[in-house]
Amino acid sequence: MKTTYTLMRATQRGRRRFFRGAFATAGGAVLAGCDRLSNNEAFVDTLKSAQNLSHAAGKVVAPKRAMAQEFSQADVPASFRGNGTLDPMDADYQALRQANFAGYKLMVTGLVDKPLELGLDELRAMPSRTQITRHDCVEGWSCIGKWKGVQLGHVLDQARPLPQAKFVVFRCFDSMDGPTLDGHDSRYYESIDLDEAHHAQTILAYDLNDHPLPVINGAPIRCRVERQLGYKQAKYVRAIELVESFAQIRGGKGGYWEDEGYEWYGGI
Amino acid sequence: MDIEATSPPPAAPAIAAPRRFYRHRLPVRAMHWINVLCLTVLLMSGLNIFNAHPALYWGQVSTVKPWLSLRAVDTASGPVGRTQLGSYEFATTGVLGLSSVGGQPTARGFPSWATIPGPQWLAMARHWHLFFAWLFVVNGIAYVLYIIVSRHLARDLVPTGLELKNIGRSIVDHLKFKHPTGEAARRYNVLQSLTYLVVIFVLLPLVVLAGMAMSPRIDTVFTGWVGLLGGRQSARSLHFLAAMGLLLFVAIHVFEVIVAGVWNEIRSMVTGWYVLPAEHAKKEAQP
Numbered sequence: 001m002k003t004t005y006t007l008m009r010a011t012q013r014g015r016r017r018f019f020r021g022a023f024a025t026a027g028g029a030v031l032a033g034c035d036r037l038s039n040n041e042a043f044v045d046t047l048k049s050a051q052n053l054s055h056a057a058g059k060v061v062a063p064k065r066a067m068a069q070e071f072s073q074a075d076v077p078a079s080f081r082g083n084g085t086l087d088p089m090d091a092d093y094q095a096l097r098q099a100n101f102a103g104y105k106l107m108v109t110g111l112v113d114k115p116l117e118l119g120l121d122e123l124r125a126m127p128s129r130t131q132i133t134r135h136d137c138v139e140g141w142s143c144i145g146k147w148k149g150v151q152l153g154h155v156l157d158q159a160r161p162l163p164q165a166k167f168v169v170f171r172c173f174d175s176m177d178g179p180t181l182d183g184h185d186s187r188y189y190e191s192i193d194l195d196e197a198h199h200a201q202t203i204l205a206y207d208l209n210d211h212p213l214p215v216i217n218g219a220p221i222r223c224r225v226e227r228q229l230g231y232k233q234a235k236y237v238r239a240i241e242l243v244e245s246f247a248q249i250r251g252g253k254g255g256y257w258e259d260e261g262y263e264w265y266g267g268i
Numbered sequence: 269m270d271i272e273a274t275s276p277p278p279a280a281p282a283i284a285a286p287r288r289f290y291r292h293r294l295p296v297r298a299m300h301w302i303n304v305l306c307l308t309v310l311l312m313s314g315l316n317i318f319n320a321h322p323a324l325y326w327g328q329v330s331t332v333k334p335w336l337s338l339r340a341v342d343t344a345s346g347p348v349g350r351t352q353l354g355s356y357e358f359a360t361t362g363v364l365g366l367s368s369v370g371g372q373p374t375a376r377g378f379p380s381w382a383t384i385p386g387p388q389w390l391a392m393a394r395h396w397h398l399f400f401a402w403l404f405v406v407n408g409i410a411y412v413l414y415i416i417v418s419r420h421l422a423r424d425l426v427p428t429g430l431e432l433k434n435i436g437r438s439i440v441d442h443l444k445f446k447h448p449t450g451e452a453a454r455r456y457n458v459l460q461s462l463t464y465l466v467v468i469f470v471l472l473p474l475v476v477l478a479g480m481a482m483s484p485r486i487d488t489v490f491t492g493w494v495g496l497l498g499g500r501q502s503a504r505s506l507h508f509l510a511a512m513g514l515l516l517f518v519a520i521h522v523f524e525v526i527v528a529g530v531w532n533e534i535r536s537m538v539t540g541w542y543v544l545p546a547e548h549a550k551k552e553a554q555p
Contacts, residue, residue, distance in 0.1 A: 268483040
């Protein structure tokens with residue numbers, strides 16, 4: 001299992017130690033049973049099936065166009081917490097950063113009628129949306145930020161997705177296991193469905209709190225998917241790819257953290 | 269259990285024979301044990317989820333000082349576990365903030381023996397939690413519908429005016445660990461039924477509602493409704509506090525079961541049959 005967070009590394013070592021310790025006590029037997037189940041693929045698949053129910057229920061009770069709460073300027077703190085990758089060490093990213101992202105091009109590819117390459121000036125010239133929203137991390141913390149960017153739906157309308165396109169995949173610059181060496185690709189990626197992509201609050205943000213997006217928060221472009229958890233909001237977006245299925249991409253689960261076991265549906 | 273086998277010895281003919289009665293119907297028994305399973309898994313997987321960010325706040329965001337945090341802090345003599353509650357701090361090494369995982373002191377909110385899975389593993393804890401949350405909600409809705417339709421609610425759970433008037437007596441009896449006997453044991457006593465009503469109609473809906481308030485998608489049902497709970501971080505706090513309230517209820521519930529006669533109580537929730545305890549007065553008449 002490849003993770004970058006030191007906490008999660010420690011977790012894995014702890015996990016192995018835990019198994020040795022737990023079996024030693026009778027009280028630990030039930031817990032050990034639960035932990036054995038946690039490593040049983042069929043059982044975990046059953047547990048994970050609940051996300052389909054959650055996704056379906058979310059769609060029923062909260063309609064497609066329902067809006068995430070927006071806050072006022074007074075609610076915006078001075079800084080926005082950075083989490084996950086804070087400074088991508090990848091050479092291509094570093095080079096762009098040196099030039100203040102002058103050479104940055106957002107690629108829009110895959111199942112589209114008209115592939116696009118958009119520079120930051122072009123993205124900034126498009127109609128913008130500004131929203132003050134709350135970011136909820138899967139870990140449990142929240143913070144409020146003021147985001148400005150172009151609606152993803154607007155960009156997609158220009159690229160004209162083909163009828164078979166079902167998902168939008170965000171390809172990012174940051175390698176989660178350090179810079180790409182021997183061909184092993186651990187760069188962050190994420191995916192959302194087209195309903196979510198066309199939602200009014202789903203934007204490709206280039207400003208945070210009235211300033212260009214800081215590097216720790218995903219410069220030059222990060223996606224905001226306001227009705228889902230933080231790990232769905234891809235930072236350092238390099239390319240947008242429209243696909244029919246993400247089963248063939250990397251671990252096949254639709255995102256970096258999804259491949260590590262988290263739910264694809266991050267709305268709960 | 270055979271009635272004859274538990275008949276009183278002939279030396280005390282004044283004592284009425286213990287009588288069995290069918291106290292819990294099958295749906296209630298089944299839903300009770302499903303609930304036991306759900307609450308156990310939900311509590312323990314919830315503590316694992318809590319451990320991913322072992323602090324609680326009031327308001328929308330976590331950029332303020334927490335009202336509760338369980339942290340590991342480095343000191344000159346090594347790491348210690350520290351629990352902060354408001355402006356108070358306690359050393360809780362070994363249990364909260366820092367505890368042993370496979371013999372190794374590890375920074376974690378709640379210890380591994382209290383969490384599912386045991387190791388810190390947020391993704392897996394969420395799978396457990398969200399699966400059993402569905403089972404718990406479906407079971408809970410079925411239960412509420414059943415107790416209304418079967419009139420279990422109106423007949424057994426809602427106390428009568430007379431019972432409410434005599435609540436003082438019931439409190440005194442509870443403090444003396446004196447449990448109703450004979451015919452009086454057929455009915456839930458007034459404190460018991462009020463507690464059940466608070467759990468069923470206050471704590472359980474609160475834990476579900478506050479849990480749903482943490483879902484970014486459910487938050488959009490009525491834009492801003494999470495503000496009614498005080499904000500998203502308040503909802504997380506209320507979810508935790510309601511869970512602790514349920515844990516307190518379970519602790520008292522199990523204690524009362526033990527005090528009132530553990531086998532009789534457990535049997536009644538497994539087979540449905542409950543043996544009425546003999547009358548106090550007659551018992552006291554014995555030499």
